[in-house]
Amino acid sequence: MDFLYAKHRARKNKNVIKEITTSHSHFSSPPEVASTIIAHFKDIFNAPKPILVDDIFILVGNLVPLNLHSPLLAPVTNEEIKKIVFTGKAASAPGPDGFSFDFYKHSWHFIGLQACNAVKSFFSIGYIPRGAKVTAITKIPKNSHAFDIPDFRLISLCNVFYKIVAKLFANKLKLSLPYIIHDS
Numbered sequence: 331m332d333f334l335y336a337k338h339r340a341r342k343n344k345n346v347i348k349e350i351t352t353s354h355s356h357f358s359s360p361p362e363v364a365s366t367i368i369a370h371f372k373d374i375f376n377a378p379k380p381i382l383v384d385d386i387f388i389l390v391g392n393l394v395p396l397n398l399h400s401p402l403l404a405p406v407t408n409e410e411i412k413k414i415v416f417t418g419k420a421a422s423a424p425g426p427d428g429f430s431f432d433f434y435k436h437s438w439h440f441i442g443l444q445a446c447n448a449v450k451s452f453f454s455i456g457y458i459p460r461g462a463k464v465t466a467i468t469k470i471p472k473n474s475h476a477f478d479i480p481d482f483r484l485i486s487l488c489n490v491f492y493k494i495v496a497k498l499f500a501n502k503l504k505l506s507l508p509y510i511i512h513d514s
Contacts, residue, residue, distance in 0.1 A: 347469065351477045367469070370479050394506045402502055406453045408446040412438070414497045415445070418490070425489035426466040434490055449494055462491045 349358040350366050357366050394402070415438065418431030434445065452458050469482040476482055488496075 349477060394509050398506050406450050406498055411446045411449050414494050423487050425487050426464045427489050429490055431490055452495055462489055
């Protein structure tokens with residue numbers, strides 16, 4: 331039992347950022363480390379000013395051909411959703427809700443219809459419940475001596491619901507992108 335406890339303690343210690351260095355200072359207390367990391371990523375991911383519609387120039391050029399309009403606008407089917415669930419990586423990390431594609435696959439006969447209705451509801455009214463949008467962000471060290479914020483790689487862990495919606499969007503856009511995005 332002591333061996334298992336020691337293994338658990340070693341893993342827990344490895345998964346904790348004990349200190350962090352920035353260009354300004356060095357932080358070692360857990361609250362300082364946490365607030366430094368949060369401030370760093372807030373600076374990166376928050377837009378400095380709102381983007382105004384007047385600032386956006388839309389270039390008229392390549393357009394989606396008429397024959398591709400209907401696939402883009404077609405309602406999502408239960409079969410499309412089921413295919414995404416069953417081709418999703420079973421071993422992928424679960425999202426903040428704790429569910430993985432593997433859970434969805436094994437319990438599809440119980441939850442499949444509700445999952446399909448939730449996804450189709452999003453595509454018809456454009457609303458995702460707040461809990462479905464929650465994403466956990468974890469930091470993976472790029473090397474064994476990671477002390478600086480850029481030494482960590484961010485990994486986002488999305489809910490399966492969100493992954494299904496994103497994959498459906500990607501599948502719908504796949505045919506149209508060559509007409510919208512230029513080769514160069």
